[in-house]
Amino acid sequence: MEIIDQSILSKVIKKRKSKSHKGNYGRLLIIGGSANYGGAVIMAAEGALNSGAGLICVATHSINSAALHARDPEIMFLDWHDENGLKQMIPQMDVIVCGMGLGNDKLAKHILELLKKYVTSDQVVVLDASALDLIAQDKNLLLHQAKKIVLTPHQVEWQRLSQIRIQYQSDAANQEALDNLFPEKNAYLILKSSHTKIYDQEGNIFENPIGNPGMAIGGMGDTLAGIVGGFIGQFGAGIETLQAAVYLHSLAGDRIFKDNYIVKPTQLSASLPLLMKKYESQNEEN
Numbered sequence: 254m255e256i257i258d259q260s261i262l263s264k265v266i267k268k269r270k271s272k273s274h275k276g277n278y279g280r281l282l283i284i285g286g287s288a289n290y291g292g293a294v295i296m297a298a299e300g301a302l303n304s305g306a307g308l309i310c311v312a313t314h315s316i317n318s319a320a321l322h323a324r325d326p327e328i329m330f331l332d333w334h335d336e337n338g339l340k341q342m343i344p345q346m347d348v349i350v351c352g353m354g355l356g357n358d359k360l361a362k363h364i365l366e367l368l369k370k371y372v373t374s375d376q377v378v379v380l381d382a383s384a385l386d387l388i389a390q391d392k393n394l395l396l397h398q399a400k401k402i403v404l405t406p407h408q409v410e411w412q413r414l415s416q417i418r419i420q421y422q423s424d425a426a427n428q429e430a431l432d433n434l435f436p437e438k439n440a441y442l443i444l445k446s447s448h449t450k451i452y453d454q455e456g457n458i459f460e461n462p463i464g465n466p467g468m469a470i471g472g473m474g475d476t477l478a479g480i481v482g483g484f485i486g487q488f489g490a491g492i493e494t495l496q497a498a499v500y501l502h503s504l505a506g507d508r509i510f511k512d513n514y515i516v517k518p519t520q521l522s523a524s525l526p527l528l529m530k531k532y533e534s535q536n537e538e539n
């Protein structure tokens with residue numbers, strides 16, 4: 254197992270080319286936010302926006318549209334009851350992040366079915382929160398055809414999905430469970446805790462050494478899912494991209510925690526552009 258260190262940031266965060274446009278930095282579809290959990294998808298979207306995603310569309314319950322646009326007019330909205338809209342939108346995007354506040358009703362399941370049907374082998378899918386819980390209840394909802402699939406459970410979500418109780422979530426058991434879920438070997442696991450670990454399917458494991466208890470607050474994982482999506486859209490779906498996303502999330506949290514009793518997820522997101530500028534690579538992206 255390797256410990257992630259700060260050098261991962263300048264390795265992954267590229268200086269932007271002057272000759273570029275929003276399409277070069279990832280088209281993201283973020284799906285989540287039932288009538289009661291709109292905050293979850295807005296926090297994910299703010300993680301993606303502030304970490305540099307080129308273009309973001311949020312598919313959510315229509316009740317969340319005004320709040321989303323009031324906070325972030327940069328972000329597009331799609332009513333998640335609009336099945337035709339979803340069918341058209343899904344294959345057009347580079348990265349799909351799904352699950353934050355999705356809930357577990359019939360519509361939530363149907364959205365996972367649509368994803369399974371319309372995601373292509375060129376796309377990357379990040380699955381979080383309710384999406385993982387729904388798949389734990391019905392493994393038929395799991396999609397396999399994406400180029401890469403990134404799971405971002407906390408330990409209880411991973412327990413539900415892998416059937417491994419928290420105290421038995423050893424590296425070997427986690428890797429075996431990931432391989433059982435994805436025999437195609439196209440998945441990563443970001444297992445969140447106070448020491449988040451990242452697993453690939455080639456036997457590599459990376460542990461995040463930073464972060465703090467001020468980050469133990471609802472929405473912190475939603476924010477991470479958005480950052481992971483934003484980073485994949487800009488820097489590709491390799492293991493180093495995931496390490497940098499996880500590390501940056503905690504580094505941002507630590508900087509706020511130095512002077513604050515708690516770390517608000519929205520405050521963390523707002524601090525990302527400055528932090529990314531500080532740690533960007535000195536060489537232009539190639």
Ligand SMILES: NC(=O)C1=CN([C@@H]2O[C@H](COP(=O)(O)OP(=O)(O)OC[C@H]3O[C@@H](n4cnc5c(N)ncnc54)[C@H](OP(=O)(O)O)[C@@H]3O)[C@@H](O)[C@H]2O)[C@@H](O)CC1
Nearest residue numbers: 290291292293353354355356382383407408409446471472
């Ligand atoms: N503002 C919004 O709209 C927000 C909406 N959200 C949305 O809510 C939905 C449900 O998600 P969820 O994570 O709150 O519920 P769930 O999966 O039942 O987990 C809770 C249980 O797990 C435990 N537990 C958690 N982490 C643990 C850990 N690392 N290690 C160990 N234990 C841990 C925890 O423990 P306990 O409280 O019992 O001590 C409890 O038992 C989902 O769609 C999500 O996106 C949230 O994102 C928040 C902001």
Ligand SMILES: Nc1ncnc2c1ncn2[C@@H]1O[C@H](COP(=O)(O)OP(=O)(O)O)[C@@H](O)[C@H]1O
Nearest residue numbers: 407445446447464465466469471472473474475
């Ligand atoms: N004590 C802690 N130390 C470090 N990081 C923490 C701590 N508590 C929570 N976190 C981080 O906060 C996030 C919580 O994710 P999650 O439980 O999915 O939150 P939510 O679903 O409420 O958004 C994870 O990234 C986790 O690593």
Ligand SMILES: [Mg+2]
Nearest residue numbers: 382407474475
């Ligand atoms: Mg969560």
